[in-house]
Amino acid sequence: MRIGIAKRSLAEAAGMLERIAPAKASQPVLGQLLVEAREKTLRLRASSGELDLELRPAAEVEGEGAVLVPAVLFSQLVRALPGEYAELRTVPEGLELEGGSFRTRLAVADAEAFPAFPEPGGTPVKLPGEVLARAIGRVRYAAAHEEYRAIFRGIQLELRSDRLRAVATDGFRLAVFDAPGVSGPDLKPVIPARAADELVRVLKEADGEVALYPDASRVVAVGPRFRMALSLMEGSFPDYERVIPAQFALEATVDAEALRQAIERVRVVADRQSQRVDLAFGEGRVELAAEGEYGSGREELPLELSGETPMVVAYNAQYLIDALKGLKGAAHLRLSGPTSPSLLTGEEEPGYLAVVVPLRV
Amino acid sequence: MRIGIAKRSLAEAAGMLERIAPAKASQPVLGQLLVEAREKTLRLRASSGELDLELRPAAEVEGEGAVLVPAVLFSQLVRALPGEYAELRTVPEGLELEGGSFRTRLAVADAEAFPAFPEPGGTPVKLPGEVLARAIGRVRYAAAHEEYRAIFRGIQLELRSDRLRAVATDGFRLAVFDAPGVSGPDLKPVIPARAADELVRVLKEADGEVALYPDASRVVAVGPRFRMALSLMEGSFPDYERVIPAQFALEATVDAEALRQAIERVRVVADRQSQRVDLAFGEGRVELAAEGEYGSGREELPLELSGETPMVVAYNAQYLIDALKGLKGAAHLRLSGPTSPSLLTGEEEPGYLAVVVPLRV
Missing domain, CATH: 3.10.150.10 (DNA Polymerase III, subunit A, domain 2)
Incomplete structure (x- = not known):
């Protein structure tokens, strides 16, 4: 495969994905970034095990292929590239990255080892990405830090027939945000606040509509140039309405x-x-x-x-x-x-x- | 005493002094800030034991007096003040700080306990503050970090008949900066690089000439609105010229x-x-x-x-x-x-x- 891409787009995507790939991963494969060319589209993917993110930045793509490269190193290299334009090429020895007069060759790992992206299923709830970002962003502060009971570290997204509601509470305070005009299947997935932060980051870069596919174990968010799968938190969210x-x-x-x-x-x-x-x-x-x-x-x-x-x-x-x-x-x-x-x-x-x-x- | 002062001046001075006062001081008095009104002048002073700094920001001063307040807390309070103008007053219960509609009263400690400022002696070397700041700033990077022999963590200021020279080295690299047009008594005091950083910070805020009074155990720098005493490092600086x-x-x-x-x-x-x-x-x-x-x-x-x-x-x-x-x-x-x-x-x-x-x- 051979990929031509604006340096800025590649750097933005790599920076976002680097945040997902855990620095000290329990499984080494999770510290990697998947670089994949398929159907004339560049797909970059990282996974924390709980959170999977795939970005599809605009690029010129020739051929197909998929390799794994160290996520943090790749992101550093891309940020450091001179010029406006970057080229990625698979060569027998690995992945070549070129920008201006600078060229680097990275050792790669086998893409087969990377976890598959959880496929979304069912009927999605569609809403403007900025509404979802705003709802989460507005209540985020009230979610608890590490020291509290796990469920308090989540954000509940309530999908109802007439609105989306985001709720967070740590037991001492509560924040609620209602976005009207959204209709959902009456589900209340609870997503980890930290994963929600990453979703907000992605949504802020993405324009347009996002489709949410909630099921029993996760929510998959699909936007024009990304998809993100967030594992749900276990346990029941506090009955906050009575407070x-x-x-x-x-x-x-x-x-x-x-x-x-x-x-x-x-x-x-x-x-x-x-x-x-x-x-x-x-x-x-x-x-x-x-x-x-x-x-x-x-x-x-x-x-x-x-x-x-x-x-x-x-x-x-x-x-x-x-x-x-x-x-x-x-x-x-x-x-x-x-x-x-x-x-x-x-x-x-x-x-x-x-x-x-x-x-x- | 009663002091009226522009909030910005007070906040700048308190911020600079807060850096000197060690957060976890071996002697509690070193975590304090001396607030002193004398000869119609406000003097604010902090000491790390090795480094003493006195600032004299422009202020309207009535009466005399001296108290100690916690340096970090005082600086936080001043930064948080509303409005452009701050007032300080000693009252029987402590020190009152007022700005806009906000008023606070701080418990104070006895100023007698604070170490005296080391008096400068001898003939000074005078030079523009910006020249000294530039000389130190230009070589600072080459001084060593913690893990090296102590003297490598110093900056040598060479006062010669025709120039000031600043030198730093960690044994693997060396940086030298010569400022011509300065005449000195042929002395080579070595000051700790971290103390030198604070001197550079102060010099950047101060306009005009600075007088250096070097003696066997310290250098005292005196500027229009400050004085700083820096203890010298012990040991002999490497014979760098041969490398x-x-x-x-x-x-x-x-x-x-x-x-x-x-x-x-x-x-x-x-x-x-x-x-x-x-x-x-x-x-x-x-x-x-x-x-x-x-x-x-x-x-x-x-x-x-x-x-x-x-x-x-x-x-x-x-x-x-x-x-x-x-x-x-x-x-x-x-x-x-x-x-x-x-x-x-x-x-x-x-x-x-x-x-x-x-x-x-």
Whole structure:
């Protein structure tokens, strides 16, 4: 095979795939990149075992063939290429990569050893790629880190008859994003948040529609120039709807960015462990206060209030900051009380809601 | 005391000082920042024990006083301040910091505990700060990392009657930069490269002349709004002049950036341990070649040659890249043979020379 391709396209694809191929793979074949020419199309593929990604960047392709090359090294080489244009050629000794006056020859491994791409089946749900990327991106922060129960490290995609919903929660906070106008078969696959990050990365590069094929063990996403198979997480996702509060004692409207920045400041002196920041609501203002080992800090913000005042609620500062991040304009903070969950929504972002559980005082 | 200051100036100063104050100090007082108002001047000071820095940012100062605050926390708080203007005040409970609607109060420690700034003595050498920064910055790369003999981790500043010279070497390569027009007392203090980095940082923010006061145990640098005391390294600096080659078998003239970029590419496939890249000089060109576990790479560059060809010399790619970095236009590479040191100079950078010892073939 012989492939001519814009260096930038090849570098972008190799960079994306390099992220999937595990640096220290349990099976050496997973550290490899599959370079395949078939049906006049270049296919580049990597697999982490849990996550498979195939990219088909625009290229001129002659002949057919498939080889494995080390993913990280290949990506480094492509990035370093001079000029605008790259050529790939299989030769008896391996794979040749050429750009400008630079030429390299890589030892290759047998492509047969590479895991097959999981074939999608059933009826797909189709939606604009940017809607899917936005839904995942909007709730991602609320998924848990390593130390929590596995299912909390997932993002639930709810495919319903009237919408797509993305949900993430770590048990202390919850984020939900609804994208209307999408119709699905009433399934709720839970995908690992880290795999979802890679899907978002791919979607941001790809224009157009994406088709999701969910089945019992995975979701396959198929776009114009890529396909990605994400293994589902096992276990049942928490019954989150019951923690979304419906009755409120106090409702505040405040500029989202101003509130976030004020919390960022006050939390610098907060207790390092708890990250506790107190919000004292009263008479057209909220006073933020924190106190830690080295001192104390406070700041006042004007806001619109209706309901029971005064009320003091303590939050983990990071949770509020995460929930507010990306919101512009007016945010509505609805409190059900100092110890029960608070609801946060943004006026300019319909579809998004966040729940933050206050700290026990 | 009561201090009014532009937030940006305070944040810059605190950021610089935070770098000096060790995060995990052997003596807790070294993690502190001294905030002092004296003679209508704000003085901010940090010490690592080996390196003392005092900054005097422009400020409005009322009263006198001195307190210690945690350096990292103070810097974080200042960075987070809203608005353009900050106010510092001592109050009975500590130090108050205010900006916009944000106010914080920090617990303070007794300023008496802070080490005194080493007083400079003797006759100083005066030179433009940018010349000193440039001299150090130009040779810094050749100083050794942790694993080498201590003295190789230093930069020698040679103060002579007709010039300042900065020198660094790790035993495998050498960098020298001469700044003419500076006259000194014929001293050769060796300062730790890491301390020198901090001096360069400070000099880049400070305009104007800097006075160096070298003595037996330290160099004190005094600028318009700062002073810094750097402890000298012990031991004798290598007799580097004898490794600078004076006779050459081959002389090549090549575009510095083109050569560096070509080496960067070829080295991607080089042996990871040795980083070996072969340069084969012949007939108006050099061919760069490397070979490693995963494959091989080569690239050809045109150049002007005079002397014995063909000649093949093997280098550690990183050493050549470092030596070439920052050079623009034509570079002269003078070879004394395949196993003896090579000399590199840049046409547009008089004063700079680098020596790289080839790898044993």
